[in-house]
Amino acid sequence: MDTGRNGPVAVVGGGSMGVGWAIVFARSGREVRVHDAAPAVRSAVLGAVAERLAALAAHDLLSEAPGVVMARITVAETVGAAIAGAVHVQENVPERLDLKTQVFRAMDAVAAPEAVLASSTSSLPASEFAAALPGRARCLVAHPANPPHLLPIVEIVPAPFTDPEAVERTRALMAQAGQVPVVLQREVNGFIYNRLQGAVLREAYWMLEQGIADVASIDRVMTSGLGLRWSIIGPFETADLNYQGGLEEHARRMGERYRQMGAERGQPDGWDETLVARAAAERRALLPLEDWGARVAWRDERLMKARAAERESPPYTASGENTAAGGLREGA
Amino acid sequence: MDTGRNGPVAVVGGGSMGVGWAIVFARSGREVRVHDAAPAVRSAVLGAVAERLAALAAHDLLSEAPGVVMARITVAETVGAAIAGAVHVQENVPERLDLKTQVFRAMDAVAAPEAVLASSTSSLPASEFAAALPGRARCLVAHPANPPHLLPIVEIVPAPFTDPEAVERTRALMAQAGQVPVVLQREVNGFIYNRLQGAVLREAYWMLEQGIADVASIDRVMTSGLGLRWSIIGPFETADLNYQGGLEEHARRMGERYRQMGAERGQPDGWDETLVARAAAERRALLPLEDWGARVAWRDERLMKARAAERESPPYTASGENTAAGGLREGA
Structure with missing residues (x-):
């Protein structure tokens, strides 16, 4: 054999x-x-x-x-x-x-x-x-x-x-x-993939229930924004590249706000300084701060490739009335 | 004027x-x-x-x-x-x-x-x-x-x-x-975009803290899986297209599992039948079930376009040692 x-x-x-x-x-x-x-x-x-x-x-x-x-x-x-x-x-x-x-x-x-x-x-x-x-x-x-x-x-x-x-x-x-x-280092309910997906679905259903937006709008925020970027850089790298200074600066500026969004739904877990320092150290091993600008430029190159591919993609045509279905772009 | x-x-x-x-x-x-x-x-x-x-x-x-x-x-x-x-x-x-x-x-x-x-x-x-x-x-x-x-x-x-x-x-x-x-129908802390982003970041930091995987692995699950798909279809449509029968079938099969993933972190909110029925009705207005297969085929067409664009994209080259940085593909 x-x-x-x-x-x-x-x-x-x-x-x-x-x-x-x-x-x-x-x-x-x-x-x-x-x-x-x-x-x-x-x-x-x-x-x-x-x-x-x-x-x-x-x-x-x-x-x-x-x-x-x-x-x-x-x-x-x-x-x-x-x-x-x-x-x-x-x-x-x-x-x-x-x-x-x-x-x-x-x-x-x-x-x-x-x-x-x-x-x-x-x-x-x-x-x-x-x-x-x-x-x-x-x-x-x-x-x-x-x-x-x-x-x-x-x-x-x-x-x-x-x-x-x-x-x-x-x-x-x-x-x-x-x-x-x-x-994965060990077994966990949902593994990484469905834990991330579950976190998003629970938040999405909550927003629907609260009357903040409809299903199509919530889906559109994902496809035309977050998801487009997450197809290129994950959640940690996204936070790392959103602020000069990287992940630690992100936590300083945004950590408390994200903690509040969880807390107001009964889930007050945030991230403490030790955990942020550990995540930041892992990011710095992957991307030294002196290369931060180059990586942002790479992200934008990839985004432009993705936008060009999207523009060349066939529209959804199974039903003529469905051109506004979630996931389709309006006006772009 | x-x-x-x-x-x-x-x-x-x-x-x-x-x-x-x-x-x-x-x-x-x-x-x-x-x-x-x-x-x-x-x-x-x-x-x-x-x-x-x-x-x-x-x-x-x-x-x-x-x-x-x-x-x-x-x-x-x-x-x-x-x-x-x-x-x-x-x-x-x-x-x-x-x-x-x-x-x-x-x-x-x-x-x-x-x-x-x-x-x-x-x-x-x-x-x-x-x-x-x-x-x-x-x-x-x-x-x-x-x-x-x-x-x-x-x-x-x-x-x-x-x-x-x-x-x-x-x-x-x-x-x-x-x-x-x-x-948005009304003001809410973080709006839709950062509420979804916050839900993912809190879950990602929690998994890091629990020793389930490192930063690069968590980011990679997003870029090479969830994010790639979310760049084309949002969370509701993803669930809707993952099961023949749509969103209601998804809730029947997966709802309790997702509820558990939240509950074990102290956030037991799931989605009840009324809320699922409301979301499903919105999805059916966007996509009749008889067009479900055509929409899945459209999703896959878009995914193929995205993969082709990714393959043609320039690799990140600012630092020769960073080819395994989160967001880059390994072996593909």
Whole structure:
């Protein structure tokens, strides 16, 4: 079995997520075997793959012909056939604990000892569905965004029993596949991705409830402002670049105001000086203050590229009355 | 005085925000007069404008030659000279209540009766600095993102005493200038933009404090996942498109999990069925369920455009050691 750079990958669960993962691995040169328990899903996999590959090729986002990538993907009738010889197994069955537990038990029984078993779950930590398995040390979560072939982030979340080598092999495999792996130091409800998303959704629903603005307006503030910038720099770097002097200056000027916004909803947690100093030290290791201006200029270059791409994008046309739908630009 | 589509605009405060605003209004065909109390700032305005216009032209984001846009911008030695004949005044002085109060008093004394006086403040409601003015009915907040010439969102926030006609004229002026105006129904601490930003920053600092991940990892989850998608669809539409069945199905499947993520930090507010039904009804007015699949396909088209633009963007090069700085992609 080839456990190295080119070993085959199994995808268990052939819905939209599974199709996205199959493309991610196949376009990086790996053989991919996809299994789904439902025959109807199995027979739809290759058509869905072909459709998405054609779209990627149309945007010049594939380095090979779609047929070449396609040829690396096969559909397996059984879990065993999909997993045999795989160096990595990516599971995408529905988000139910009983199902994940059962599927991981089956996968652990047939997978080669060196294979990593990774779940795409967005909310169930591996310690809840893999703790009882003989091979639990090679089990972990590798949570993608939706859709995984277009959004590169992958959260790798080890359980307390996960072997650090399985974490490192998954990180390397995802990076080699062109994804952006991030390793969490420990399990936490929602991981990073859905904790940030939950914080935004709770605030958005609260503003709707308070009659501050409607759904379309709140969405528009995100797409035409915050989200556009967050697609280029994250929340810490955004704060770091918003004030000359960086993150510490941001906390001095804005910290109390942000604390109040939480406090008036019953959540008074802010950030104290020690925590800000720690975050600022990490930022300074990434970006010395003498390079601050250059990084702001880089941010603006990236924003201009994004605006140009947006302008060239096709408008949404499924329904003629929906041109003001959230996410579409007005007047720009 | 031309109060119509082509009337001149005054920009009071000539720092980075003022320069951005001057470009926004001038590229839409308006005459712009910029004033700053500091002579050194005044003499730097036109150079800063020229530099940003050249960058916009290089990205093919100007519909006219930079010199043509530039010729519409002049620097005024006094507030009075800037404001005389202006149909709209955009104030950008430092974020201090005493200063805003003083500048609005001066502006209200000299502006034509029809002129709207708008503050770029990100946190001070107009009722705090304009309540005592004879012309308070034409005072409001028009809060841009940073930088305003690249991020189109503008939050228009009326005080209780603001004339609805001043709100409507500001909305129309911003839309005509190619910005994306959003009108808030009432004043609230942080407006929409910084409430969403504050929710994310508080959650991000909490995760750092809890040792879940470092600053760079948290930022990367945003840039390579959430932010990339939020640059195209906002939080409500994201939830709406993540589950067949839309926002109500999202709430059924994920509502309790998101509520728990808040509750374990002492903030148990979730969203009840009535609120979800209201949000879902607004979404269905924007996007009938029968168009759901077409809108998902549109989202993916936009994501592919964004990924292609990202790939063509210049890497950050100010410091050779910073290629792993937050916001940069690894391995993609």
